Amino acid sequence: MRALRFDSFGEPDVLHVTEVPSPVASNGEAVIAVKAASVNPSDLKNVAGAIEGTILPRVPGRDFAGTVLDGPPGWMGEEVWGTGGDLGFTRDGAHAELLAVPVDALVRKPESLSFEEASAVGVNFVTGWLGAVETAELDKGETIAVFGVSGGVGGAVAQIARARGAQVIGLDQVKPADNTPAASIIQEFIPSGGSPQEIGTEIKRLTGGRGVDVVYDAVGGITTASALASLAHGGRLVVISAVGTRTVEIDLIDLYRNETRILGCNSLRLDVVESGKRLAQLAPYFESGQFRPLPIARRYSLEEGRDAYLAVAHRTRGRVVICP
Template sequence: MRALRFERFGGPEVLCVGEAADPVAGEGMAVVAVKAASINPSDVMAVSGRLEGVTLPRIPGRDFAGVVTEGPDDWVGAEVWGTGGDIGSSLDGSHAERIALPVGALARKPTTLDFAEAATVGVNFVVGWLGAIETAELAAGETIAVFGVSGGVGTAVAQIAHAIGAQRIVGVSPHAPAAGTPAAGTPAAEVIDEFVPFDVHTDVPAEIRRITGGRGVDVVYDAVGGVTTPSAVASLAHRGRLVVISAIDTPTAEIDLRDFYHRELRMLGADSRKLDATASAELLERITPHFRRGQFRPLPIAQTFDLDHGPDAYRAVAEKKMRGRIVIQP
């Protein structure tokens, strides 16, 4: 089969397209013909060597959607989607014509999504659900601020919060969803109640307190982290929960510990890479009904590339040239 591969760490220039061994459906395994696979920032990090646990040589790519060609009879021919912290790291990934996976990693794709749309869901909705629902335990009637709402994870979290009945959803980002990522009319723009720009001119915690009548929010989902952490902590209500999934610009943050414990706050970490392909499939099964009912919508696609132009696709993600998701269609 043809695949995108790298044998040393570096920028998109280390990627090459060529022949790779056909995956085999051994005991407990299945083979999926990849119809579409998005590129996440973490895929770029894996190629660069900035992601822990990546072994060489490797085919990159975490998210995928495709058709099962080999495996148990009840799965052959099924349209599936998936993701996993081990895919493209310790296992060969989805930026290839085919991928081998444990049978337990198979999850049936909602018929409401085409392959390209389904390929944008994996990492973003898995870490969104993991952080908001399973880690922070966001409940109906609570308030949430989503830092990085214009990005892929932020878009997913805004939809998740809306679906479970959050009372108020505040989006925080340098770019409003109506003007940045995602583009106008997409899910995050439709479900957030208020938007607060994260810039040098705005006191974000003060704006959030104003919006919430001086109280602050029950949950902050910080999809940025690092540079945003002090503002995120200051935006919380008494006994509020902060979920952190990333650290941009700096891996450290300074907070007032006396204020932290007097307000009985909680800071929680959520890491989708701790979920392998099988655990991710189980979580996708919980998310699937929301897509079938139209409560969740996929992320906007900026451009699709064929496999031969895979390095160009990676370059577009690395250089942040495009608004929206980049998808490879092998």
Template sequence: MKALQFTHYGTPDVLQYLEVPTPEIDQGSALVKIHAASVNPSDVKNVAGAFSHTVLPRIPGRDFSGVVERGPADWLGAQVWGTGGDIGFSSDGTHAQYIKVPIAALARKPAAISHEQASAIGVNFVVAWVGVMSYAQLREGETIAVIGVGGGVGGAVTQIAKSLGCQVVGINSKPVDPHSPAGRRIDHFVAFDEHTVARVRDIQGLAGGVDVVYDCVGGIAFDMALGLAKRRGRVVEISAVGRRRVELDLIDFYHNETQLLGADSAKLGVAESAPLMRAITQGFDRGYFEAPVIAHRYSLAQGREAYASVVQGTDGRVVIVP
């Protein structure tokens, strides 16, 4: 099969487009023919050497959508999707024509969206789901502030929160497209600057802060996140933009009884992520969630260009179509 592979770390130029053996399956695995696989910022960081658990040589790629070609009889021909913090790192990933996955990793993709759209959802929605549902345990009627609402994870958090019947305060450094899935669901938009906390607390009913803060930025936004949380509020952190070491006023922190939670989807392998993908499928099938915009499509042979476009930044998702 054709695949992208890297044998040493660096810029997207280290990716090689080459022929490699098609994976052989056993009784506990299935072979999925990949119809589409997105390129995430974490894939670019992986190729650059940012993750200590990556084993070389490696085919990168975390997200995929495709069809089961070999495996259990009841799965043959099934349209499936998935993501994982192991594939592309400690085992070969999705930027290839085929991928071998455990049978436990199989999850049927939403019927209403294409393979390309499905391939651009996994990483963002899984870390959003873990942070919102498992850790913060957001409940109907609560208010959540989403810092970095214009990004992929922020948009996913917004959709999940609205499906629960919650109020969403979107915070971003630049305006969010009001016609985007996130833009249509934001109840209040507040610009990211030194006055953000005060502006949020000026919103009717939010003088005491919000129930949950989902901080997709971290680092430079950490003080803001803590400042937005009401008494006994929950703050979810997934990133550390600008700086990885932060300070906090410990007295204010414990007086406010704030809960600080870290969420890392890379800790979930492709099999562990499957139950979350099944739950997310229900959200799409019921019309609660919308797929992201696909900005660019590339073939496997154009893999370096696909990665370079993510480095440069796009307003939509980048997808490889083998």
């Protein structure tokens, strides 16, 4: 089969299309014919060597959608989708014609989504669900501020929060585009370029002086001070990233007096099987139309894989998809 692969870490130009042995369905694994596979910022970081644990040479790609080519009789020909913190890191990923995954990782794709749309869901919504629901335990009637609401994870969190019955305030450098799900969900939007004091003051104003119950910070680092300034008493801060700096100063007296909880959320710890369990929980929301992925912005063939990665590096708004 043809696959996009990297033998050393570096810029996207280390990626090359090559012929590799086709995977086989054995030892509890199934083979999927990949119809579409999105490119995530974490895929780009992986190729650059910024994520520990990757074993070279490697086929990258966490998110996918396709049909089962070989495996248990009950799964043959079924349309499936998936993602995983091991795909592209410790086992070959989805940027290839074929992909092998454990049978336990197979999850039927929602019929309401095309292959391209389904391939753009995994990382964003699994990370959003893990942080907002499983980690922060966001509840009905609470208010959440989503830093990075215009991005893939931020937009997913906004939809998940609304489904949980929460009020949503969005923050980002630019407002969500009109054709994105988050644009119609957030009650208020705040540009994230202000000082921590300005942002905290504005959020307190919007919440009657109280602050928000949860901040989901999909940016991190440069936004941490603003996130902390926005929390109500006993509020929870969920951190999934660090942009600009990985070290921040925290006033410990303010922290303990406010009884603030800071919670880390790492979706890479969920392999393709564990991620599949979350996608199975998310599927009904997509079937009903309550959840929608970000629009597909660009499509590339496998031979254009480097260009797909460069599009993500250049911060293309919307999702970038490789169609093998």
